[in-house]
Amino acid sequence: MSTTLAPYTLPSGFVLPSIHSGPPFFTQQPSPSSRKIATDNWTRLILSYARHQKLFVLRTEDADIPGGEWDDVLSNPRINRKIRAPHLAAVIAHMVATDQAVYDPPNQTSAVLLYWRTPEEWAQVLYDWASSTGHLNTIMTFYEIVEPPVPSPLSDLPLPILRKAIAVLAKSSRAQVIAVADGEGVRFLTAPPGR
Structure with a gap:
């Protein structure tokens, strides 16, 4: 039986590229x-799948979890193939080396936070959200940002990524980290002229 290399649309609407239909793709070359x-x-x-599904964490063991949130990408039952954990670990190491992911927690190499948006892109999303929702010059807790009453692009954003985005804003004088009673907070500042 020959395999046709063609894109494949998942029930979620995500389109797997044609390379995903090739058995060699699942083998470390x-x-x-x-x-x-x-x-x-x-x-x-x-x-791209993480962005589509709004997934932030990938672990090497996800390669071995049938039916898990990553199964649609890490395996292809149509050709009876799946990526093995050591191969996925090599891909993850490459992503970390190219600043597309970061090991989280640090000091281990089996789990990463994915940067499907860079910290700079998240900073802009965060600032645009604060501006559009009337939160400039007010103090907000980190919890209020990632668990807002109305879902936003920042809903469920991992705190390490939020901290990096806030650091980017602080460098450009658009945010200031504030200690608050129940943890960390931030004040979004009106952007200086020329920003």
């Missing part, structure tokens, strides 16, 4: 040039 191409494709696929 011995040739450095082939391995780089495959790793770059895995990286793009993982980040």
Whole structure:
């Protein structure tokens, strides 16, 4: 039976690229040039799927969880293939090395926070949200930002990513970290002229 390399649309609406239909994609390639191409494709696929599904965490063990939140990408039952944990660990290491993910918690290499938006992009999303919801020049807790009463693009954003976004805003004088009674907070400042 021959396999046709073609995109495939998942029930969620996410379109798997045609390379996902090729059995070699799921095998760690011995040739450095082939391995780089495959790793770059895995990286793009993982980040685009994470963005589509609003997933922030990827673990090497996700390769071994049938029916898990990553199963649609990390396996292809139509060709009876799945990525193995060591191969996924190599992809994750590449993502960390290229600033597309960060090990979280630090000092381990099996779980990462994914940067499907860079901290700078999250900073802009955060500032635009604060501005559009009337939160400039007010103090908000980190909890209020990631668990808002009305869902927002920041809902469920992991705190390490939120902290990095706030640090970007603080560097450009658009935010100030404030100690509040129940943890950390931030005051969003009106952007200086020229920003």
